[in-house]
Amino acid sequence: MNWFIPREHGAWAMLIVPFLLGMLASNPLWLHLPFFIGVVAFYFASSPFLTMIRKPNLKKEIIPSLIIYLSIGSLFTFPILFIIPEIIIIGFLIIPFFLINVIFAKLKKERLFVNDFCAIIALSFLVVISYYIGNRTIDLRALILMVINVLFFTASVFHVKTLIREKGNQIFLWKSNMFHGFTVVCFLVLAMPVISVVFFVSSLKAWFMPKNKRYKPVQIGLIEITNSVIFLVIVGIFF
Template sequence: MSGRRRSRWLPNQHGAWAMLAVPFAAGTFLGGPRWSHLALLAAWLLGYLAAYHAQQWLRLRRLSRNPRAAARHARPALAFTAALAATGLPLAVYEPWLLLAAAAAVPFVAVNTYFARRNRERDLLNGLAAVVPACGMLLVALRLGGGSVAEGWRPALACLLYFGGTVPYVKTMIRERNSRTYYRASVAFHAAALVLATLLSPWLALPFALYLTRATVLPGRGLKVGVVGAVELVCSALLLATLLGTF
């Protein structure tokens, strides 16, 4: 697949990929990897891709005067939806409780769809809504491996604190880099997250202190988008390593 064609099928959202991968990987290895995790991972990624293209189709169908703009998302949406059905339905037959997990994500996907259709995908609430089901996948992957919610709620909440914090933080680095309101809110969120994460486990104090430091120090320094993304990849990897080493 050429780079141009790949970009039409795969979203260029590096932060989203980290958010999809880290909670899933944490839940998988905390619960114990199984072959069924491969099918779950495929269904998880296919579901994200199908929803992304369906939302873009709705957004562009409403806003663009060029019918081809929306149409280019129709084919990937249908293809990923079909692949999701082929992958997810057999898994759901084998593990019927996964249907309840999928149903729990529906309200958050509905929020994202609403904001996409209104062309407000950068809205703070939209970003926070996307974080919840992504972090909830830690519990799903953990349960599939034989774990329980009692074992998984603390690492899942740690993921929620980190990825929830990335939403206002990234805005202070790019779209809202001149907003003191966003900066103060981001720092306040990270300070509160440090306290809560430390209560979950003292070992989480180190990464969350680092997250607070980067939210305090880096905004306003004119870092390029690629550098901001690289920093978040390192922060995500640190979170995963800490979760696996702690829980």
């Protein structure tokens, strides 16, 4: 049986980092663990589901793993939803962004920047959900954390695309450099110097990594994972 395990390094970071950010910024509880296991299972389910959208002829091969992932996800998340039903309301906000991903999968245009951006927003809601599990409230702090997460991973997508799919595209490279610079200045203006420093450190790779060099996906993945860990640790401790 094909398990359709997601292989994208960036997507793993986009799933794990926002959940841990929300947990660290609130009050870590035992409820976070089963809910996170369920979220990971649902994330696993998205891979066979989107594959089925792209390739309906593989439906029989896909359904077994899809059912297993959905069952595990339901087993671990539904009890938490019963205890904290307000999470369901937040979940409804994710649906439009996921539907956009489904549409792009159907059109086989998943590599477009707008599709990545919608996925980032959808996964960034995990900041708010995890925060709510710990604090039972959604305040300005939680929303700012979510925005920070969106900006961080948007910058990451800009950078990775300049090394692979938009390699040699000077206009896209210019947009990437400008966006990274914007994040640094933005948090300085907002009097959040620690966050600004985090984005500055992240921007260094975007500004100074040679763009004419051919990188292996695993090299880019390891750099982005390291960058994500630094981001999580610093923001989680100092925010």
